[in-house]
Amino acid sequence: MHLVACMMRGMALEHAILVSLAEKSASGYDLARRFDKSIGFFWKATHQQIYKVLARMEGDEWIAATPVEEPGRPAKKVYALTPTGRAELARWTTEPTPIETLRSEFAVKIRGMNFGDRGAVVVDIARQRERHVDRLAYYEADCTKHFPDPTALGDADLPAYLVLRGGIRTEQTYIDWCDEMLTALGHEKETR
Amino acid sequence: MHLVACMMRGMALEHAILVSLAEKSASGYDLARRFDKSIGFFWKATHQQIYKVLARMEGDEWIAATPVEEPGRPAKKVYALTPTGRAELARWTTEPTPIETLRSEFAVKIRGMNFGDRGAVVVDIARQRERHVDRLAYYEADCTKHFPDPTALGDADLPAYLVLRGGIRTEQTYIDWCDEMLTALGHEKETR
DNA sequence: AGATACATGTAAAATGTTACATGATTTT
DNA sequence: AAAATCATGTAACATTTTACATGTATCT
Numbered sequence: 310m311h312l313v314a315c316m317m318r319g320m321a322l323e324h325a326i327l328v329s330l331a332e333k334s335a336s337g338y339d340l341a342r343r344f345d346k347s348i349g350f351f352w353k354a355t356h357q358q359i360y361k362v363l364a365r366m367e368g369d370e371w372i373a374a375t376p377v378e379e380p381g382r383p384a385k386k387v388y389a390l391t392p393t394g395r396a397e398l399a400r401w402t403t404e405p406t407p408i409e410t411l412r413s414e415f416a417v418k419i420r421g422m423n424f425g426d427r428g429a430v431v432v433d434i435a436r437q438r439e440r441h442v443d444r445l446a447y448y449e450a451d452c453t454k455h456f457p458d459p460t461a462l463g464d465a466d467l468p469a470y471l472v473l474r475g476g477i478r479t480e481q482t483y484i485d486w487c488d489e490m491l492t493a494l495g496h497e498k499e500t501r
Numbered sequence: 502m503h504l505v506a507c508m509m510r511g512m513a514l515e516h517a518i519l520v521s522l523a524e525k526s527a528s529g530y531d532l533a534r535r536f537d538k539s540i541g542f543f544w545k546a547t548h549q550q551i552y553k554v555l556a557r558m559e560g561d562e563w564i565a566a567t568p569v570e571e572p573g574r575p576a577k578k579v580y581a582l583t584p585t586g587r588a589e590l591a592r593w594t595t596e597p598t599p600i601e602t603l604r605s606e607f608a609v610k611i612r613g614m615n616f617g618d619r620g621a622v623v624v625d626i627a628r629q630r631e632r633h634v635d636r637l638a639y640y641e642a643d644c645t646k647h648f649p650d651p652t653a654l655g656d657a658d659l660p661a662y663l664v665l666r667g668g669i670r671t672e673q674t675y676i677d678w679c680d681e682m683l684t685a686l687g688h689e690k691e692t693r
Numbered sequence: 694a695g696a697t698a699c700a701t702g703t704a705a706a707a708t709g710t711t712a713c714a715t716g717a718t719t720t721t
Numbered sequence: 722a723a724a725a726t727c728a729t730g731t732a733a734c735a736t737t738t739t740a741c742a743t744g745t746a747t748c749t
Binding site: 331427 | 513516517519520523540542543544545587590591592593594595597598599600601602603604605606607608609610611612613614615616617618619621622625628629632654656657659660661663664666667670671673674677678681682685686
């Protein structure tokens with residue numbers, strides 16, 4: 310009997326990398342930086358993880374590397390999609406996306422606050438709120454910068470814009486939720 | 502040189518289980534069912550994972566098992582927090598929660614839609630929207646059932662209520678985002 | 694008779710995180 | 722002279738997912 314050559318895989322980081330490389334060819338290092346911003350807003354990856362997956366994807370011939378040497382710089386390998394990679398990316402877009410399972414340690418902590426230090430949890434909520442205010446400001450600046458006129462968006466720009474809109478909505482929701490909790494937990498009475 | 506006895510661990514599922522057992526003692530099987538609903542709305546875990554972590558937590562003496570035999574049923578082990586477990590849970594509530602990193606395959610797919618089948622992605626958006634409509638309805642029913650009068654909530658009920666509110670806000674946001682995308686992608690024109 | 698609920702696990706594979714490792718160049 | 726940026730990886734460990742494994746009791 311033959312072994313099945315193409316094992317089922319999580320198909321997660323692979324596809325995020327395919328999308329990123331489809332937008333623009335890049336080295337592992339470049340990708341690592343992209344996963345710290347833009348794409349990284351909704352999919353995080355460290356450079357170690359990226360190099361490993363990149364090697365696997367090169368083995369599967371989804372991508373191909375071109376060595377690039379610039380004087381006064383370490384040599385780098387710039388990856389680009391192969392026809393196989395482009396086909397895989399196209400195939401993946403036709404697949405129904407599994408429903409997202411949210412996994413929130415913060416929510417677990419809220420739920421457990423009566424079994425510990427309630428005051429500390431309230432402080433933590435206020436802290437989380439601040440982080441999300443920061444992120445919202447960052448996203449909105451990004452949105453204004455890249456899409457100054459959202460009514461005049463072309464087909465090419467629409468996807469990135471819509472994803473950013475999702476980020477903005479998510480952050481706003483987080484902030485509103487924190488506010489609701491802080492009010493319910495009597496934070497207002499203490500600070501005013 | 503001595504080895505550090507208490508290795509740093511993800512401290513993720515452990516604490517979700519501590520919270521759940523603090524609310525009410527349970528067997529692995531009971532916990533698996535809770536992680537399919539209530540607690541599972543914001544933290545998923547399979548029974549295999551739960552049994553493994555439960556064994557580890559018992560080894561660390563965070564929890565202790567009592568065998569319970571009911572006639573006509575397989576024997577089960579009911580776990581309860583030990584004083585050590587209760588202390589660990591309390592300690593954890595004082596820790597600042599790491600900022601959540603959202604990881605959304607759906608967002609990656611939106612971003613990549615120009616490199617594949619745009620129509621299929623639009624169908625996928627509509628499908629995701631439906632799922633979130635279902636979840637929202639489920640959460641709202643749950644909320645009405647358990648907290649018919651949110652203005653008269655006691656301290657004991659507040660955490661579970663606030664977490665549910667987070668779930669409701671999250672689902673509503675998802676739906677609104679899907680609507681924004683469907684409109685932007687010209688879905689309305691096609692269907693009316 | 695077959696499906697579902699109850700009940701608990703082991704094993705293998707995939708994925709992700711943290712620590713370690715190296716070395717050149719540019720900025721402070 | 723030290724720190725940060727550029728550039729690529731290996732190794733160890735932890736976590737998560739999927740498949741396998743077993744057996745009773747109840748419901749349809």
